[in-house]
Amino acid sequence: MSSTKFRRTAVAVAAAALLPFSLAACSDSDSGTAAAPSSAAGNEAQTGATPTEDAMTDDQPFGPACAGVPKEGAGSFDGMAKDPVATAASNNPALSTLVAAVKQAGLVDTLNNAENITVFAPTNDAFAKIPKADLDKVLADKATLTKILTYHVVGEKLTPKQLENGSFETLQKGTVTTAGSGESYTVNDTSKVVCGNVKTSNANVYIVDTVLMPK
Numbered sequence: 001m002s003s004t005k006f007r008r009t010a011v012a013v014a015a016a017a018l019l020p021f022s023l024a025a026c027s028d029s030d031s032g033t034a035a036a037p038s039s040a041a042g043n044e045a046q047t048g049a050t051p052t053e054d055a056m057t058d059d060q061p062f063g064p065a066c067a068g069v070p071k072e073g074a075g076s077f078d079g080m081a082k083d084p085v086a087t088a089a090s091n092n093p094a095l096s097t098l099v100a101a102v103k104q105a106g107l108v109d110t111l112n113n114a115e116n117i118t119v120f121a122p123t124n125d126a127f128a129k130i131p132k133a134d135l136d137k138v139l140a141d142k143a144t145l146t147k148i149l150t151y152h153v154v155g156e157k158l159t160p161k162q163l164e165n166g167s168f169e170t171l172q173k174g175t176v177t178t179a180g181s182g183e184s185y186t187v188n189d190t191s192k193v194v195c196g197n198v199k200t201s202n203a204n205v206y207i208v209d210t211v212l213m214p215k
Helices: 002-046 048-058 063-067 087-090 093-105 109-114 124-128 132-139 142-152 161-163
Strands: 117-122 165-169 177-182 184-188 191-199 203-208
Touching: 002 109, 063 191, 087 109, 087 117, 087 203, 093 109, 093 117, 093 132, 093 142, 093 165, 124 177, 132 142, 161 165, 161 177, 161 191, 184 203
Parallel strands: 117 203
Antiparallel strands: 165 177, 177 184, 184 191, 191 203
16 A cells, blocks of 8 residues: 555544544533523522412412312312302302302302402311201201301401411401411311312302301
């Protein structure tokens, strides 16, 4: 082989050997450049995580019983948000006993026409905890029934944050106390919120597992 040909071959081999390293360097440089904004975006997302979660807690329903709420229609969260509270409750099958009691007490219009209220709404299971004879007696006594039902209503819209350690006057003129944090709250120490922060057009609703009794 001539010396000239040998030199050309050597140069070609050297270039071929260096090419992967050159490409790898370019690849590392490119990926490093791309990683910087991605990392920055991740940091921004991480920084904003807590406010976003807080905002969701303030704006969204929470609790185990929320899973049973219909996804669509008048009984869904979106549907209830369009109706006043008594009407909204009537579209939720889990609140049918409460709705019957509200009708029996003649409080449908009172609740629907009220502005900016909070309703602690006992489920059917909550009413079922009361012996049937006692419940029938209450349902037949309009004055007592009205007293019990209005004890479940507070004259302002309460956020989950306010329930952490609160004491609120009810429409019945008694007081309910609340405690908890995150997605776990109790009312009067014994009644648990099972689906909270449900919005209607005029109220915030906290569905509870035990009927509240005024003193």
